[in-house]
Structure formats: structure tokens, C-alpha cells
Amino acid sequence: MSTIKSVVALITALIMALGTHLAPYFRIIKAGGMAKLYEDWSVSDEFTKDYCTEIKKDPNKDFVILNLADIQLVGLEPFNEDGDYTWKTIDKLVADTKPDLITLTGDNATAMQAYVEVIKKIDSYGIPWAPVMGNHDGQNTAGGENWCALLFYEAKNCLFKLGPKDMGHGNYIINITENGKLIHQLYMMDTHSNTKKGDTLNGEDGYDNLWQNQMDWYKWAVNGTTKLEGGTVQSTVMMHIPLVEYDIAFNEAYDAEKGEYKGEYAETSFGYNGEGECCANNNNGFFTICKELGSTKEIVVGHDHKNCSSIVYDGIRLTYGLKTGAGSYHVPEMNGGTTITVSSDGTTVSQHHYITP
Numbered sequence: 001m002s003t004i005k006s007v008v009a010l011i012t013a014l015i016m017a018l019g020t021h022l023a024p025y026f027r028i029i030k031a032g033g034m035a036k037l038y039e040d041w042s043v044s045d046e047f048t049k050d051y052c053t054e055i056k057k058d059p060n061k062d063f064v065i066l067n068l069a070d071i072q073l074v075g076l077e078p079f080n081e082d083g084d085y086t087w088k089t090i091d092k093l094v095a096d097t098k099p100d101l102i103t104l105t106g107d108n109a110t111a112m113q114a115y116v117e118v119i120k121k122i123d124s125y126g127i128p129w130a131p132v133m134g135n136h137d138g139q140n141t142a143g144g145e146n147w148c149a150l151l152f153y154e155a156k157n158c159l160f161k162l163g164p165k166d167m168g169h170g171n172y173i174i175n176i177t178e179n180g181k182l183i184h185q186l187y188m189m190d191t192h193s194n195t196k197k198g199d200t201l202n203g204e205d206g207y208d209n210l211w212q213n214q215m216d217w218y219k220w221a222v223n224g225t226t227k228l229e230g231g232t233v234q235s236t237v238m239m240h241i242p243l244v245e246y247d248i249a250f251n252e253a254y255d256a257e258k259g260e261y262k263g264e265y266a267e268t269s270f271g272y273n274g275e276g277e278c279c280a281n282n283n284n285g286f287f288t289i290c291k292e293l294g295s296t297k298e299i300v301v302g303h304d305h306k307n308c309s310s311i312v313y314d315g316i317r318l319t320y321g322l323k324t325g326a327g328s329y330h331v332p333e334m335n336g337g338t339t340i341t342v343s344s345d346g347t348t349v350s351q352h353h354y355i356t357p
Helices: 002-031 081-097 112-123 144-154 212-229 244-253 286-293
Strands: 053-056 063-068 101-105 129-132 172-178 181-188 235-238 296-301 310-313 316-320 336-342 348-354
Touching: 063 081, 081 112, 081 336, 081 348, 101 296, 112 144, 129 181, 181 212, 212 286, 244 310, 244 316, 286 296, 286 316, 296 336, 296 348
Parallel strands: 053 172, 063 101, 101 129, 181 235, 235 296, 296 316
Antiparallel strands: 063 336, 172 181, 310 316, 336 348
């Protein structure tokens, strides 16, 4: 009899899980289809403040962004020791840093039930949160990144938007304001997954990058903001796959023989890279665009779990978000999260928070 009860319980759990997995699709179909969640955008469109999501800063304290990188629990890991380790890590990070906003820089989970559990966990804090997609998001799911996006939309406290169509899944802007004044912007951008042979300058397979239309969109928004505000507003870009400048910067800044940062880099750099920088095969020029426009002073990525360097290179801080939890491969000494603290003048200070659950 106990065996029969166990089988019935398992079947019931599977049916309930299937309902959870498919429910977003039914709601979207009822609303008229997935296409309605994307924006029709053109570079000729007028930029307005209403285009961005606003989140208000308390004038009496700094605004704290807590970034979680590559949680990447797989399958049923949320229910075993890896999940327990990860949940305790995030619990402690939230308790210690008291964030006003939580960001996720991709590879949030792999497979359907793991994705459901990660979203439930982050949403449970009642804090606004904003994710981007990584190269593993959407794997082993019924509908790929579209399905992940639908779950983000379902989450009560999630600020995610799909953004313009034909740019991937999730390109959107968050305005941080104080007393009605815009002081800082967050550009959340999708670096996609892998390229196919012939798609890159050297013709090799590799990780993808921001696309040209995304860079056009970024320029449109930065220039539009500058015009509206009568001056440049400082911003941070958050995405998953690092630019090739991450590799260049670490090789230039770090003395591998001495195990320390060189010269002037020693004053402004922190963290360490324990594996090669897995960038795209080609330089798409986005870093140069950021320099020319003068708005973005920091880019935050994930992707490489053993890397946590943060280096000011050519005027822009290039930060690897600290790997969060035990999902996929990880180094216990590099477990935790990263805060980006925004002051009233829009400037930021970044810091890693190392956690032993």
C-alpha cells in the first residue's frame, strides 16, 4: 500500500509541476501571443523617460544593488545539498547587504524545475529584481528563453522586459531616481549564447556578443537621456558574456609571477581570475562606444565562475560578478555576490561579498 501511495504522490507532484511549467503559456496565448511582449522599436523613435522602468532611491541612504552571478542550479539540485548551499548563500547576502534591487547577470538556472525554484526564491524576498539571460538560460526547457521570460513576467517583484524584438531576450533600462531626479541608469542587455562558424571575424565557433542593433539601441537611449537631462547621466551595463577587453585588462593589470596587480592598477583593482576569460571571438566595438558616449562607468558580467576581477581599464570598471552558490562548477573561496552602491550624485562603489554558508 505504501508503494502505491508513493507512486500516486509522485504522479500528483509531476502533474502539479507540469501545470506550473505550462501555465505561463496559457496566459500568454489568452493575451494574444508572445509577440505582444516585445517592443516595436526604431532608432528614429523619440526617447522618453517613460520608456524606462523607474525605481526610487531613498534620499537618506545609498542605493544598494546586489548582483548574483551564475546561480545555475541544474535539474533537481535546488532540492539537494547544492541547493541548500546556494539558498543559504543568497539568504546571507540579502541579510547582510539589505539591497534595494537584486540583479542576476545570467545563467540563472538550467532545466525547468530548477528555473522555477530559483525564481520563487529570488521573488520571495519582496525586493525588486532584474535578470538578464546567459548562454545556459533556456536549456532543457519546453520553450527555451521564451519560457524563462514568461516566468520572469509572472514573478511579482521582477522588473524584466523582453525589450525590442530581434535583439534576443531581455534588453531594458532601469532609471534610479532621487526626489524625481534621474541619478543613474542600468542597462540590462542580452549577450545571447553561441555563434556558428562564419558568424565571427575569425570564422570560428565561440560565445556570442552584443549585436549591432543592440548597440544602436544603447546609443539611442544614452543620447536620448543626455538630451532630456541636459547632461550625461552615469550608467552601469549588466550582461552575461564578457567583452574581449576583460581579457586585455586582466593581462595588462595583473602580474601573474608576483600574484598581484601592477602599478596604478593596484590602487583601483580587486578580485582575481582563476581561469581564462571566455569572451566572444571578435571585438564588436561596444567598449569603444561606451567610452565615446561617456555614460557607462562600469560593466558587470558573469559567465566565468572562477573569475572575480574588477579592473578600471581605460576609464571604465570591468567587473566579474562573484559567483553565487554551488550550481555547476564553483570555487568555495569565490562564493558570494557583488554590490554596486549608488550615491546621490550617481557615482558607484563596487564590492564583493564572500560567503561561507
